[in-house]
Amino acid sequence: MPTIFTRIANGEIPSYKVAENEEYYAFLDINPLAKGHTLVIPKHVEDDYIFHLDDDVYLGLCAFAKKVAQAIKAAVPCKRVGVAVLGMEVPHTHIHLVPLNSEADLDFRKEKLALSADEFAAIAASIREEYEKL
Numbered sequence: 773m774p775t776i777f778t779r780i781a782n783g784e785i786p787s788y789k790v791a792e793n794e795e796y797y798a799f800l801d802i803n804p805l806a807k808g809h810t811l812v813i814p815k816h817v818e819d820d821y822i823f824h825l826d827d828d829v830y831l832g833l834c835a836f837a838k839k840v841a842q843a844i845k846a847a848v849p850c851k852r853v854g855v856a857v858l859g860m861e862v863p864h865t866h867i868h869l870v871p872l873n874s875e876a877d878l879d880f881r882k883e884k885l886a887l888s889a890d891e892f893a894a895i896a897a898s899i900r901e902e903y904e905k906l
């Protein structure tokens with residue numbers, strides 16, 4: 773049974789795509805801590821613990837996340853892009869990339885933003901545009 777994130781990467785479940793290549797997929801978190809909060813996943817490996825990944829998949833995921841973070845930083849006003857790996861909810865390795873203006877922006881206990889479909893689409897489009905320039 774594929775994970776929900778595999779189904780997202782396959783296009784079976786809709787997502788606000790931010791970037792993609794053969795191996796990795798990036799999309800907006802549906803319950804964001806901040807505008808531009810993005811999840812980055814390997815497409816073909818579902819293992820739910822990042823430190824179980826083979827080195828090539830792990831390093832490739834990190835390199836892809838770095839590029840996506842550069843695009844987020846260019847598209848979303850923020851001091852820097854924070855990184856977190858939790859995996860408490862979805863059993864498919866993913867890296868959270870969260871635009872930060874303060875330490876509190878990476879507090880997963882805080883109330884999530886409620887964005888409209890138009891807002892999600894606009895943010896994803898602006899990050900995609902920056903990603904294409906890299």
Ligand code: 5GP
Pocket residue numbers: 776787788799800801802803804811857858859860861862863866
């Ligand atoms: P974690 O597994 O890292 O603890 O949390 C999973 C993250 O995935 C949460 O931030 C949650 O909002 C996000 N998430 C869960 N299901 C979906 C989904 O169907 N679509 C999207 N875009 N994000 C999801």
